[in-house]
Amino acid sequence: MRILLIEDDPGLGSAVRDEIAAEGHVPDLAPTLAYARDLVATMSYDLILLDLGLPDGRGLDFLKALRAKGSVTPVMILTAHDRITERIEGLNAGADDYIVKPFDLAELTARINAVARRYSGNPNPLISLGGLEIDLAAHAIHGPDGQIDLSQREWIIFEALLQRPGQIVSKSQIEDQLYSFDAEVESNTIEVYVSRLRKKLGKDVVHTIRGLGYRLGTP
Amino acid sequence: MRILLIEDDPGLGSAVRDEIAAEGHVPDLAPTLAYARDLVATMSYDLILLDLGLPDGRGLDFLKALRAKGSVTPVMILTAHDRITERIEGLNAGADDYIVKPFDLAELTARINAVARRYSGNPNPLISLGGLEIDLAAHAIHGPDGQIDLSQREWIIFEALLQRPGQIVSKSQIEDQLYSFDAEVESNTIEVYVSRLRKKLGKDVVHTIRGLGYRLGTP
DNA sequence: AGGTGGCGTTCAGGTGGCTGTCAGGTTCAC
DNA sequence: GTGAACCTGACAGCCACCTGAACGCCACCT
Structure with a gap:
């Protein structure tokens, strides 16, 4: 833009x-x-x-x-x-x-x-992604089996990816979204959240690029 | 601009x-x-x-x-x-x-x-190269068949070439980008990486100048 | 007030992608 | 014709990442 x-x-x-x-x-x-x-x-x-x-x-x-x-x-x-x-x-x-x-x-x-x-003519965007209908403003996801709820942190990570389709978002960028400035995260929290997103939304919704970060899956 | x-x-x-x-x-x-x-x-x-x-x-x-x-x-x-x-x-x-x-x-x-x-201080350019759309900052490449992912080392080499279009980049310059100061690389690692880039991005994306190094392919 | 369950964080064991190497072959400058 | 430079398929080992499970906290419900 x-x-x-x-x-x-x-x-x-x-x-x-x-x-x-x-x-x-x-x-x-x-x-x-x-x-x-x-x-x-x-x-x-x-x-x-x-x-x-x-x-x-x-x-x-x-x-x-x-x-x-x-x-x-x-x-x-x-x-x-x-x-x-x-x-x-x-x-x-x-x-x-x-x-x-x-x-x-x-x-x-x-x-x-x-x-x-x-x-942009899209004031309340519904995003389609691999069988999911996502309403960002309402934080609502509709999948093949019905409504899917994410926790607050899961939404933050998912949005970080949704806002950059096709782009790699590094773990440190995701950490910056989740925590205050310069907070040090000690364990594999991000990996666990990504795993939970995959479990809820499907394994192809997030792609891992080893050593670089994560990318939204292709629709 | x-x-x-x-x-x-x-x-x-x-x-x-x-x-x-x-x-x-x-x-x-x-x-x-x-x-x-x-x-x-x-x-x-x-x-x-x-x-x-x-x-x-x-x-x-x-x-x-x-x-x-x-x-x-x-x-x-x-x-x-x-x-x-x-x-x-x-x-x-x-x-x-x-x-x-x-x-x-x-x-x-x-x-x-x-x-x-x-x-310009604008670190996020989109680069067009031979049918590829490349976003350096986001480590994103879009080719004719869709999204292309490179590994961390592949990106380092690719960036070394992207930042010097038209110029020959020697193997030792690429090694300097990959490894710490004065690290001696014992085998044909660079050639293997260049081969992998060609496999993923197309054989014309990198040109070899024998005895001198590599150069970015023409758009 | 006490119980419950969702959430955030951590950990441990396992896995597979990436890295570096090698070998056999090709190319090309001399 | 020759030898050095380069190409590329294949392989082994490492480690970044995956994921199930557990624990503590706390908001919510009864």
Whole structure:
């Protein structure tokens, strides 16, 4: 997914861009509104992340101009904690969602995915996978023998794979999803969870690539 | 990606610009240095392709001025086959890479992608190679018959080649990637791995240059 | 308040994929 | 023609991973 990040803070900009890229999206970073205008004139984006305070103008004015031109690209605004009026104004100007600084990068990812799902014509995706019907938003799985329930941790791991079909997700990436920053996991917890997912959902739902990680099975 | 092509030959200029655009980049073509200066004053480019012989001046002087101003935009110079001194001077003046005329457009694309990866901070490129779609960060390869998995060591060797398209990578360089410093490999391990890559990905994915090493196959 | 069962984590024994090697054959520079 | 470089199928051993079972915790139910 093509994502344009309009953010002048170099540190935040880099961190967010790297996170978006790590999630498999294709990010562009514009530190100014002028550059952002050039980009949206020539590129087609699936989502825009918009900071409201830019060095060469107001993010809000950029957003209004975008909507005035008829663009329906989803826009998520980045706002400071105490800027409530600004937030409301942004939503009124046509933003689809907002996230409050400072934010956790994992939360940003989840929010991005949520906005993208809402606006890609697939707001509540059912995913078909090898005889399973999966409803991510409702955490519901329907298999050939009926409803299948996963525990919270099992869902976290399964979603980590579902969000990256075709990609290898390393054990350390899964650990990062499950535990707080830098927590050391001492045993083969991940393997046991994967085994349980296989038991509940079928042995082909997760493929192991030895030494690298796991990958979602092919539908 | 925004690419500025500084080339006075109309035929070559058009062909390269069209190829760059077809690859999803956003090219600008400047047939003179004066025009190029105007463009770089107002636009931010991700890469500059620079011919050294222009009607209104030397490409080398343009490059030196660019670096003197503090620009770190990657620059790839286009040089004639026999202009070795010019090539060296270009690299010394701050060029990041060079490509020798006449060149294959597919090789140019691969080289552009490689330079952009080194300098753009975007570690998650999709690479197309002979019917394969390769996602380096996610260790994902999609071939004509579906998903292809490589082992950890196979990836290391494949990446060593992917990161140097068009270049010969020696066996000792590959050994350095695989093993710790100064480890002596006693047998034909590298040849066996290359054979396995060919088996999984196709026999043209790696070319052997006898006595020198291996090179990535052409897309 | 006490009992229960689901969940998270750990462990141990087993397994099969990966790694490195080798041998026989092919290719090619000289 | 020759010898070095390379190719590739096959094999053995290692260890990353699998999975059944167990235990402690705690939310929930009675």
